[in-house]
Amino acid sequence: MKKALIIVAVVAGYCLIETFLLLSMAVPRTYFSRSSSSTSEILNWLSPFLFIPGLAATFSCIIYGSYHWLRRVLRTL
Numbered sequence: 001m002k003k004a005l006i007i008v009a010v011v012a013g014y015c016l017i018e019t020f021l022l023l024s025m026a027v028p029r030t031y032f033s034r035s036s037s038s039t040s041e042i043l044n045w046l047s048p049f050l051f052i053p054g055l056a057a058t059f060s061c062i063i064y065g066s067y068h069w070l071r072r073v074l075r076t077l
Contacts, residue, residue, distance in 0.1 A: 017051060057072075061073075
């Protein structure tokens with residue numbers, strides 16, 4: 001039961017972070033200063049390349065266990 005709660009928490013956390021990053025693109029740029037605007041834009045463009053493979057690695061560890069998890073993650077990436 002404890003492992004199931006951890007799995008749900010990890011998947012929900014990934015989904016919340018990805019949702020926040022994708023929805024942050026909808027915020028008008030007038031609320032940001034010039035330097036943070038470029039930083040947030042770079043973060044918005046890079047986030048799918050960071051979080052989607054991370055979520056795939058997480059699901060791989062959840063489904064197949066921790067045996068040779070690094071090899072599976074590298075193969076997935």
